[in-house]
Structures are given as C-alpha cells and as structure tokens.
Amino acid sequence: MRWKKLEEIFELRNGYTPSKSKSEFWENGNIPWFKMEDIRKNGNILNNSLQKVSNKAIKNGNLFEENSIIISTSATIGEHALITVPYLANQRFTNLRVKEEFKNKIDIKFIYYYCYLLDEWCKNNTTKSNFSSVDMKGFRAFTIPLPPLSVQEYIVSILDKFDTLVNDLNTGLPKEIEQRQKQYEYYREKLLNFSK
DSSP states (O other): EEEEHHHHEEEEEEEOOOOOTTTTHHOOEEEEEEEEHHHHHHHEESSSSEEEEGEEEEEEEEBBOOSSEEEBBSOOOOEEEEOOOOOOOTTTTEEEEEEEGTTTTOOOHHHHHHHHHHHHHHHHEEEEESSOOOHHHHHHHHHEEEOOHHHHHHHHHHHHHHHHHHOTTTHHHHHHHHHHHHHHHHHHHHHHHHOO
C-alpha cells in the first residue's frame, strides 16, 4: 500500500470571507459560502449553505471545485465536510481539491472518512497566538494511505452502512427498532405458548 502526503494528493487553498461592507457580494447570491455553522447544523456532507454570495465575491474568478473537502484549521480546529457542489468557504477552512493525477485513484468518500483521523491530528497539532491554528507544515506532510480503488470503495460501502444505521433517523434507527420488535414478538410467542 502506498502512503502519500496530503500536499501530494491535494491542492490546498485557504477560504476567505468577502467583505461584509460590500453589499454587492452578498445580495442575490447563488454561490454556496460555507462556514462552521453549516457543518454544525447540516452535517458533514453538504450541497447547500446557510449563506450565499454573488459572482462578484469570487476572487480570481475561481470557485472551489465540487467533491472537495473543507477542514477547519484555525479557531475551531478539526472539523471537516465533503462539499458536493462548486462553492466558497470562509477563512477558517483549508480546502482540499484532489489533483488531476489522483482523480482516478481516489474515492473521495474514502478520503472523507479518513479525515476523521486528520481531524484528531489537527486537534493535537496546533499553535497558539490570538487564536488556535493548525501546524500547516505538519498538515501538508500528514500521510494518507492509498489502497487500491476497489479496497477504498469496499471500506466506503461498509462505513456508509454504519453511518446510515447510526445517523439516519428515517432509515437506520427505525429499521433497527422494527427488527427488534419482530424479534421480541417472535420470542414472546415462543416463550408464552404453552401446550394444554
């Protein structure tokens, strides 16, 4: 299995906050602009944001690419999300975009799950000044395993099932309750069925 540094696999870019004093950046916005509150309210796989910005707010005409990861590397440390649409994000996030040469070698959901380990690394490798920030030299050198794509996909399929079971209130928990209810009814009938 190969291990690669974060900076070998991803282009790293900092997010930014368009000037709040320029109303044209924020009025009639249609571009998702992600901040920590989006993760806290809507989870770790996001396709929409609580706030949007206009095209005028884009620096250098470039949005962050869909199917990229944002990870908080300052202030609140060690939170991440997979963003499935073109977007912008605030300056608390470092954006990880898969480099072209790795796009057919990586399942982005595998990286998304592996980022839970990166989150922990970030929390344990901070520098203090006015506010906490991640040691970015170490961050760029953080290594990620790259098993074959089929292995990544297999791992993702298992973790997706567990994620659904524990987090999807419409599927996971009710289905588990329903199965336990049937099991209960079965054993109740067996245990209370005495022959005359």
